[in-house]
Amino acid sequence: MSENKSRTGTTRRSFLQGAAAVGVGAVSASAAKAQAADPLITEVQPWAQGFGDGVDETPYGLPIQYEGDVIRRNVEWLTADTVSSINFTPIHALDGTITPQGCAFERHHSGAIELKKEDYRLMVNGLVDTPLVFSYADLERFPRENHVYFCECAANSGMEWAGAQLNGAQFTHGMIHNMEYTGVPLRTLLEEAGFDTSGDVSGKWVYVEGADASSNGRSIPMEKALDDVLVAFKANGEALRKEHGYPVRLVVPGWEGNMWVKWIRRIEVLDSPVESREETSKYTDTLEDGTSRKWTWAMDAKSVVTSPSPQSPITHGKGPLVITGLAWSGRGAITRVDVSRDGGKSWETARLGKPGEKMALTRFYLDVDWDGSEMMLQSRAIDDTGYIQPTKTQLREVRGLNSIYHNNSIQTWLVRSNGEAENVEVS
Numbered sequence: 001m002s003e004n005k006s007r008t009g010t011t012r013r014s015f016l017q018g019a020a021a022v023g024v025g026a027v028s029a030s031a032a033k034a035q036a037a038d039p040l041i042t043e044v045q046p047w048a049q050g051f052g053d054g055v056d057e058t059p060y061g062l063p064i065q066y067e068g069d070v071i072r073r074n075v076e077w078l079t080a081d082t083v084s085s086i087n088f089t090p091i092h093a094l095d096g097t098i099t100p101q102g103c104a105f106e107r108h109h110s111g112a113i114e115l116k117k118e119d120y121r122l123m124v125n126g127l128v129d130t131p132l133v134f135s136y137a138d139l140e141r142f143p144r145e146n147h148v149y150f151c152e153c154a155a156n157s158g159m160e161w162a163g164a165q166l167n168g169a170q171f172t173h174g175m176i177h178n179m180e181y182t183g184v185p186l187r188t189l190l191e192e193a194g195f196d197t198s199g200d201v202s203g204k205w206v207y208v209e210g211a212d213a214s215s216n217g218r219s220i221p222m223e224k225a226l227d228d229v230l231v232a233f234k235a236n237g238e239a240l241r242k243e244h245g246y247p248v249r250l251v252v253p254g255w256e257g258n259m260w261v262k263w264i265r266r267i268e269v270l271d272s273p274v275e276s277r278e279e280t281s282k283y284t285d286t287l288e289d290g291t292s293r294k295w296t297w298a299m300d301a302k303s304v305v306t307s308p309s310p311q312s313p314i315t316h317g318k319g320p321l322v323i324t325g326l327a328w329s330g331r332g333a334i335t336r337v338d339v340s341r342d343g344g345k346s347w348e349t350a351r352l353g354k355p356g357e358k359m360a361l362t363r364f365y366l367d368v369d370w371d372g373s374e375m376m377l378q379s380r381a382i383d384d385t386g387y388i389q390p391t392k393t394q395l396r397e398v399r400g401l402n403s404i405y406h407n408n409s410i411q412t413w414l415v416r417s418n419g420e421a422e423n424v425e426v427s
């Protein structure tokens with residue numbers, strides 16, 4: 001704690017020196033332009049000469065046109081020919097921690113479906129006293145909770161295993177979003193169906209499936225199902241968007257996105273896992289010797305610098321520079337994030353936007369006085385289990401090169417003197 005304070009103190013002092021230097025520069029620049037008055041200051045501008053738009057012209061608002069590039073994007077060669085199935089959150093252009101639904105990444109195995117609340121049914125069956133079917137209106141009558149959680153696809157950064165590939169944080173790390181969910185604990189619905197949650201539940205599982213053609217069925221151990229899993233119907237205060245599972249999806253905090261079943265239609269209690277397609281041939285991690293890691297549910301601690309980055313270059317030259325990024329852990333809260341400007345040779349402790357919260361994105365900042373020299377920017381997350389995000393080399397030593405899923409290694413951006421950035425690897 002005290003170490004943290006003194007580090008912040010040091011950063012603050014050097015920042016102020018940087019700011020002072022720039023201040024002098026700014027003064028002389030405007031002195032040089034003294035004859036040409038700035039019309040933005042001296043003239044009454046068009047937007048101040050009449051009415052703006054009326055309040056009812058956009059009953060449900062979109063961002064102003066000038067923010068039109070803060071959008072989901074896809075990578076063409078990752079997208080199937082008929083139904084596009086993955087896009088990426090523009091994390092390089094967002095700040096804070098909450099992802100607006102309108103630009104939160106999507107991943108569908110058989111397309112996003114349109115399901116009315118009136119047509120919605122959720123069945124709870126299997127090893128329960130009373131199999132039940134809930135309508136949407138039924139779900140709204142159970143006590144509900146609010147929690148902020150990140151959802152990361154296990155394939156996030158998967159394309160980066162073999163080498164630096166995609167040029168942008170949106171593409172390397174954008175299969176993640178972070179929302180405030182409103183929902184009913186899965187525990188409540190299981191208890192309603194007469195499942196005894198007070199006894200020994202070891203060896204029990206739930207199998208969850210969606211109403212889309214893929215069904216995306218996954219088995220979840222009962223301990224997790226009863227711990228913090230939510231049957232959610234709102235995100236960031238409003239109904240889930242179609243693409244995120246309207247009207248109801250499962251929220252499985254800290255665990256891989258594939259388990260967050262959208263358009264959830266059935267929850268079956270079983271005494272063994274189903275071993276479905278999504279948990280055998282997919283979402284397992286093949287090691288160097290050809291065997292595969294199975295049941296790799298939790299997303300390990302990870303982070304990325306979102307700016308500067310390839311899609312967010314430095315445009316203001318040297319002087320004060322805000323380096324920022326995101327950190328998260330599926331095993332708990334982020335306690336510290338370190339930033340390196342020299343490819344991991346030395347590290348500085350970043351400032352957290354607010355204290356890390358369990359299984360939610362944490363924003364970090366390092367406010368520096370950039371001297372205009374080239375940087376090899378990295379970030380390294382540490383969570384409250386003491387786990388430290390590994391380098392790419394460390395990850396490959398353990399996991400080999402055959403994997404796609406669960407790449408949580410340290411990302412490097414080469415930032416050039418002109419402010420442009422590029423995805424690179426350090427050996």
Ligand SMILES: Nc1nc2c(c(=O)[nH]1)N[C@H]1C(S)=C(S)[C@@H](COP(=O)(O)O)O[C@H]1N2
Pocket residue numbers: 104105106107108109110111151152153154177209210211212214215216243244245256257258259260261262263264
């Ligand atoms: N029913 C259903 N649920 C699903 C999927 C799907 O295709 N069908 N995709 C899964 C995958 S692989 C991920 S990463 C997350 C993505 O959630 P999002 O589209 O809201 O970002 O949903 C999961 N839940």
Ligand SMILES: [Mo]
Pocket residue numbers: 107152153154155257258
């Ligand atoms: Mo996924």
